[in-house]
Every structure is written in C-alpha cells, then in structure tokens.
Amino acid sequence: MNVDVRILDTSLRDGSQSLWASGIRYGMMQEVADDLDQVGFEYIEVPANPIFFKKMVRDLKENPWDTMRMLASKFTRTPTACMGGIVRNLNTFGVPTPPVLGELFTRRMAEIGVLNRAQVMCNTLDQIDRELPGDVPRLHEMGYDVAIAISYTISPRHTDEYYAEKTRLAAAFKPERLYLKDQGGLLTPDRLRTLLPIIVREAGDVPVEIHSHCTTGLAPIVYLEALKLGVSTLHCGIPPLANGSAQPSVLEIVKNARLEGHNVSVDDERLRAVSERLYTFADIEGMPIGRPSAYDADQYNHQIPGGVISNLRFQLEGLGLQDRLDEVLQECIEIRRELGYPIMITPYSQYVATQAAVHVATGARYETVIDPIIRIAQGAFGEDSGYTWMDPNLKDRILSLPRAAELAELHERSTSEMTLKEARVAYGGLHLSDEELLLRAILQNEHDVEQMHAAGPPKRYATSSSPLADLIRRLESSSSVRYIQVRSGDDTLVLQRSASGANAIDR
Numbered sequence: 001m002n003v004d005v006r007i008l009d010t011s012l013r014d015g016s017q018s019l020w021a022s023g024i025r026y027g028m029m030q031e032v033a034d035d036l037d038q039v040g041f042e043y044i045e046v047p048a049n050p051i052f053f054k055k056m057v058r059d060l061k062e063n064p065w066d067t068m069r070m071l072a073s074k075f076t077r078t079p080t081a082c083m084g085g086i087v088r089n090l091n092t093f094g095v096p097t098p099p100v101l102g103e104l105f106t107r108r109m110a111e112i113g114v115l116n117r118a119q120v121m122c123n124t125l126d127q128i129d130r131e132l133p134g135d136v137p138r139l140h141e142m143g144y145d146v147a148i149a150i151s152y153t154i155s156p157r158h159t160d161e162y163y164a165e166k167t168r169l170a171a172a173f174k175p176e177r178l179y180l181k182d183q184g185g186l187l188t189p190d191r192l193r194t195l196l197p198i199i200v201r202e203a204g205d206v207p208v209e210i211h212s213h214c215t216t217g218l219a220p221i222v223y224l225e226a227l228k229l230g231v232s233t234l235h236c237g238i239p240p241l242a243n244g245s246a247q248p249s250v251l252e253i254v255k256n257a258r259l260e261g262h263n264v265s266v267d268d269e270r271l272r273a274v275s276e277r278l279y280t281f282a283d284i285e286g287m288p289i290g291r292p293s294a295y296d297a298d299q300y301n302h303q304i305p306g307g308v309i310s311n312l313r314f315q316l317e318g319l320g321l322q323d324r325l326d327e328v329l330q331e332c333i334e335i336r337r338e339l340g341y342p343i344m345i346t347p348y349s350q351y352v353a354t355q356a357a358v359h360v361a362t363g364a365r366y367e368t369v370i371d372p373i374i375r376i377a378q379g380a381f382g383e384d385s386g387y388t389w390m391d392p393n394l395k396d397r398i399l400s401l402p403r404a405a406e407l408a409e410l411h412e413r414s415t416s417e418m419t420l421k422e423a424r425v426a427y428g429g430l431h432l433s434d435e436e437l438l439l440r441a442i443l444q445n446e447h448d449v450e451q452m453h454a455a456g457p458p459k460r461y462a463t464s465s466s467p468l469a470d471l472i473r474r475l476e477s478s479s480s481v482r483y484i485q486v487r488s489g490d491d492t493l494v495l496q497r498s499a500s501g502a503n504a505i506d507r
Contacts (some may be wrong), residue, residue, distance in 0.1 A: 003232040005257050005264040006042040007250055008209065011278070013045035013052075013082060015241030018213065018306040019290050021314040022047065022055040024241075026067045026458035028281045032274045033074035039274070040266040041078050042233060046071050048115045049084035050105065050442045051092060051346070057439060058448050061455035065112075065435045072114040081117035081147065083346075086135040090442045092347050095410065097441045098418040098426075105438050110142040117145040119179075121345065122170045136173040148173065149181040149211070150199060153303060155341035157389065160198055167202035178203050179235075182222075183305035183345045185215030185245075189225045196229050209233035213245055213306030217293040220248040220256070227262055237290070239275050240282050244290035245306035251275065281461055302329040303336070303344040304353060312353050324360055331356035338394050339376060340386025347372065348381070366397065374404050 016024035024047070036044055047056075048071075053064040071080070087102030109115045118139050120132070132148075139146050148170040150163060170178060180187075180199055187195075200208050210226045210233070212219040223234050236242065236250035243249055251271060254264045282289055288310070304312065316322050335352050342348035351372040359365050377398040379387045398404065424430050427440045439449045483496040 001228060001230055002261045002263070003227055003230065005227065005254075005262050006233045007040075007254075007264070007266060008043040008045065008081065008211075008233060008235045009036065009039070009041045009238065009250065010045045010211075010235050010247045011036075011238045011241040011274075013047045014235075014306075015237035015246045015290070016047065017052075017310070018246035019241055019244055019310055020287050021310045022052055023060065023285070023287065025060055025281075025285075025461075026062050026070065027461040028278070029067070030070055030074070031281075031461050032277055033071060035270045035274050037075050037077050038267060039078075039270045043081045043117060044075060044078050045235075046075075046080045046082055046114060048080070048082040048109055050087060050090045053439070053442050057443055057452045060458075061452050062458045063452060064439075066458070068109065068112050068114040072112050075114075079116035079145070080114060081119055082115055083119045083121070083149075085118045085120035085139055085146070086131070088131075090438065091444055092350075095444065098423050100418055100420050101423050101427075101438060101441050104420065104434060106139075107142060108434055108438065110144065115144065117147055117176070119147045119149055120175075121181075122148045122150055122166060132170070132173050136175060145177070146173075146175040147177040147179055147209070148175045149179050151343055151345045152180060152182045152186060152195075153184065153341075153343045153345075154186055154300060157341060158343075160195065163195060164198050164202050167199045171203045171206045175206060177209055177233075178206050179209035179211050179233075181345070182210070182212035182219070183349075184299060184303040185213035185219055185306055186300060186303065187212055187222045188218055189221055192222050192225050193229070196226060196231060200229070200231065207233070209235065211235040212247065214243050214248055214290075214293050215245050215296065215306050215309070216299045217295045220252060223248055223253055224256060224260065227257060227260070232262075238271060238278060240279055240287070240289040242290050243292050244288070245293075245309045246290050247306075249290075284461065298329070302332045303349075304329060304332060305344055305346075305349050308346070308349045308353060311350075312357070316357065319357070319361060321357065321361060327360045328353065328356045331359050335359075336386075338391045339373070340389030340391070342376070342386040348376075348386075351376065366394070369398055369401060369403070371403070371407055374398055374401065374407055378404065378408060 012024055012029055016022050048068060056062045056064040056067065087105045088099050090097040090101055090105060120135065122132070136146050150166050150170060167178065178199070180196065208231050210223065210231050212222055212235070214220070226234065234253060235247050236253050237247040239249050239251060250266070254266060254268070257264050281287065312328070313322065313325060316325060316328065332352050335356055336342060336344070339352070342352065344352070351370065355370055355373050358368050358370065362368060375381065376387060377390065377395045381387065421430065423441070424432055424437055427437055428446065432440070436449070440446055443449055483494055486493040
C-alpha cells in the first residue's frame with residue numbers, strides 16, 4: 001500500500017526535550033522558524049506548556065511569553081501542536097495551583113495564536129470519565145484541534161483489550177486525530193503489526209498517527225511498518241534533534257519512504273538548511289547530537305521515556321551523580337513494579353525517576369518519599385498511576401507518613417474553587433498582568449521570574465544566513481584567533497581582536 005506521507009515535526013519540542021533537556025533557546029527557534037514554516041510539514045510542535053515555561057524562566061532566563069509571540073508570528077502557514085490540553089495544575093511537580101489559573105493559561109495560549117492543536121494524553125480510564133467529556137468541547141470552543149494520545153507501555157495489565165477499550169473511548173469524543181504514543185521507544189515491528197490494526201479499527205473514522213522514540217533503535221523500522229499498515233502521519237525530528245532518545249530523523253524517514261514507493265511532499269533543501277543551522281547551535285552551546293541508537297534491551301525494563309532521559313541526566317549531573325545513571329535506571333524498574341506499573345509517561349515517569357534518584361543518593365529506600373509518590377498512594381491520579389495494583393505494604397507505609405495527612409489537606413484547599421481575583425492576591429497582587437501572574441504560579445516564586453526579567457533580551461544566534469555576524473561571533477569566542485581577513489575584489493575587511501573584543505577595520 002503506497003500512501004501520501006505527512007510529517008509532524010518534533011524538533012523544537014520533543015527533540016529539544018529528549019536530547020537538550022528542553023534547552024533550545026528563543027534565538028535558535030527564531031533563526032530556523034521561517035524555513036520550518038515552509039518545509040511542508042503537516043504540524044510543527046512548539047514548547048507551549050507550563051513544563052517548558054519553567055525551564056525557559058529558571059534555566060534559560062528567557063521570557064516564554066515573548067517566545068510564544070515570536071513563534072506565533074513566524075508560523076503562519078503550518079499549524080502548530082503541543083502536548084497538553086486544559087491545564088488543571090500549572091506546577092505538575094510541586095504544590096498544585098488553582099484550576100482557574102490553568103484555564104487562564106490555556107485561553108491565553110489561544111489568544112496569542114501560537115498553538116493550533118492540543119495533544120491530550122489519554123492515560124487513565126478515570127481521566128476519560130472525569131476530564132475528557134468537558135475538555136474536548138472546551139478546547140474546540142477555544143479554537144484548538146484535538147489529538148488524543150493512546151500511550152503505549154508494557155506490563156501485565158496493558159493488554160490488547162486494554163488498548164482497544166482506551167481507543168474506543170477516546171474516539172467517542174470525536175477528536176481530529178488519535179495517535180499511538182510510544183514515549184519509551186518500546187514498539188517493535190512485530191508488536192506494531194498486532195497492535196496498530198486494533199487501534200485503527202477502534203478509531204473508526206478518526207485518523208491515526210504514530211509517535212515513537214529511537215531509544216531501542218527500532219523506531220525508524222516501526223515507522224516504515226506503520227506506512228505499510230496505512231498510517232501515514234509520522235512524528236519526526238530534524239538532526240541533530242532526532243535519533244538518540246528523540247524521534248527518527250525526518251531526512252532518513254523521507255528517503256526510505258520514497259524508496260518504498262510512498263509520496264512525501266517536503267522541501268528537502270530547506271530541511272537540510274535547517275539541519276545545518278541546528279548543528280551550528282549545538283556546536284556553539286556544546287549540546288548533544290542525536291545519533292542512531294544501538295539496540296538496548298534494558299529499555300524494556302525501566303521504560304524511561306526519551307523525553308525524560310535527557311532531563312534525568314541533566315539533574316544527576318547537578319547532584320554530582322552523573323556516573324550513577326545505570327543504578328537509577330535499575331531502581332526505576334523496582335519502583336515501577338512496587339507502584340503497580342504506572343504508565344511511564346509525564347508525569348509518572350518523572351515521579352518514578354526522581355524517587356529512584358533519591359534512593360540512590362541517600363542509600364535508603366523510601367525513607368524520603370517525594371510528594372507525588374505519596375499522592376499516588378492516596379489514589380489522586382487514578383488507575384493508570386498504578387494505584388489499584390500498588391504493593392499494599394508499601395502503600396500502608398507511605399500513607400502512615402505525617403506528610404500524607406498534610407498533603408491531603410493541602411490538596412483539598414488548593415484545588416477548591418478559587419476566583420481569578422483570589423488567585424491574583426495569592427500569587428502577587430491585583431496589579432499583575434495575566435502573563436506575570438501565570439509565570440509566578442508556574443515557578444511558585446517571584447525570585448526566578450525577577451531574575452529572568454533582569455537577564456535582558458534573549459541571546460541571538462548567527463548562522464550561515466548572516467556570515468559576517470558569524471565571523472564576529474567566532475572571533476569573540478576564540479582566544480586563539482587574533483584576526484580574520486575577508487577580501488572581495490579590491491575590498492578587504494579585517495576583523496582583529498583587541499583587549500575589549502573584536503573590532504572591524506575596513507581597508
């Protein structure tokens with residue numbers, strides 16, 4: 001079966017999250033956005049939810065609202081997408097925020113116009129019962145298309161019947177798309193041949209896409225198998241933000257799809273130009289390069305997603321534990337079993353990985369328990385957090401902690417109905433703009449936001465499209481180069497290093 005292949009580009013969102021710990025900057029995205037918009041992608045993913053906002057403010061010292069406005073102005077031809085729907089909690093990994101602020105965030109993104117498609121996780125039957133019946137119509141009312149993800153994992157309770165039921169229930173909400181989300185890169189061609197037809201059948205007239213990571217090295221083959229099964233929208237990245245723990249390289253997928261007789265209408269020249277610039281940015285900032293992965297059978301044991309592994313490495317390095325990653329991954333296996341096999345996707349994968357890092361760092365299991373693990377034991381996240389399969393002895397031990405009672409009371413207070421006016425008072429005052437209010441709620445403090453504002457405008461990046469600026473940048477960054485001379489006909493330009501930096505001397 002030959003198909004017209006469509007590509008959802010993941011480079012700016014999942015590629016950056018998986019390989020650069022979400023470290024792609026405003027200036028990088030600005031430099032490639034015009035070409036990305038004209039490549040011919042079906043969608044472009046953008047980093048447009050609170051998890052990425054926290055990274056931009058705290059680590060990159062960049063105002064995410066400025067980034068959103070810039071991307072909205074650049075992507076005028078190609079619709080954009082991001083993981084997330086109606087936001088209920090702006091601070092996924094800390095004290096929950098009032099739902100009224102999550103609603104405000106979702107509406108503000110729609111007003112800016114940076115996000116056309118909300119990619120909603122369908123990870124729990126409880127979520128399907130409580131959230132999706134209201135969320136999908138509200139997202140449509142705000143102008144979003146909705147794509148519901150059926151997340152893949154492997155455990156004794158994640159059977160074909162389980163996925164058939166999930167797909168059937170999700171399709172009943174009439175989203176624009178469904179997609180099989182293999183966040184751990186666990187799919188094999190053989191498993192895809194049994195699972196994908198079930199999902200396509202239960203999806204009915206809702207189109208199905210596929211999203212996988214290259215953590216086991218099999219995703220490129222899985223994608224070609226998906227095309228044979230009639231699924232034509234593939235989630236890919238542009239090197240160096242592809243391969244490794246990210247999605248397959250669009251360059252290789254396009255080449256192989258064409259060789260197998262499929263039609264792919266993308267601008268290859270623009271793709272290569274974007275890839276070259278991304279490699280330049282990686283070189284400037286010392287960022288990792290996504291490379292094809294060797295087969296890793298251990299991925300099927302710990303199941304840490306590609307979008308989490310780079311952040312886990314980043315955090316372990318900050319703790320001086322970078323050489324103990326394998327120990328943390330092995331501890332993840334045991335914790336997941338004890339918790340009842342939570343599906344390894346945001347936020348559960350982060351919770352498991354963080355608790356594992358605590359165990360390795362302290363040398364003691366469950367003497368220190370992070371708040372989200374306590375909330376799992378309390379049943380706060382529904383059945384797919386593993387709550388109903390959790391080790392009963394561990395559950396009793398966690399629920400007996402004094403912090404468990406505190407969290408139960410705190411959650412009850414923080415998730416009670418709060419007006420927007422009350423939220424403004426709680427997070428800094430009635431004078432705050434919506435955007436400033438939301439940043440303070442996401443970061444849970446004023447200090448990080450103030451530091452971001454004090455840092456000034458975002459760093460700009462020169463590429464081959466501005467060669468003179470690139471030369472000046474390289475002269476400024478290299479102490480071994482004293483001068484650069486450029487000659488064109490009778491004209492000569494000398495860039496010479498002085499004590500204060502690079503000076504241009506026209507001769």
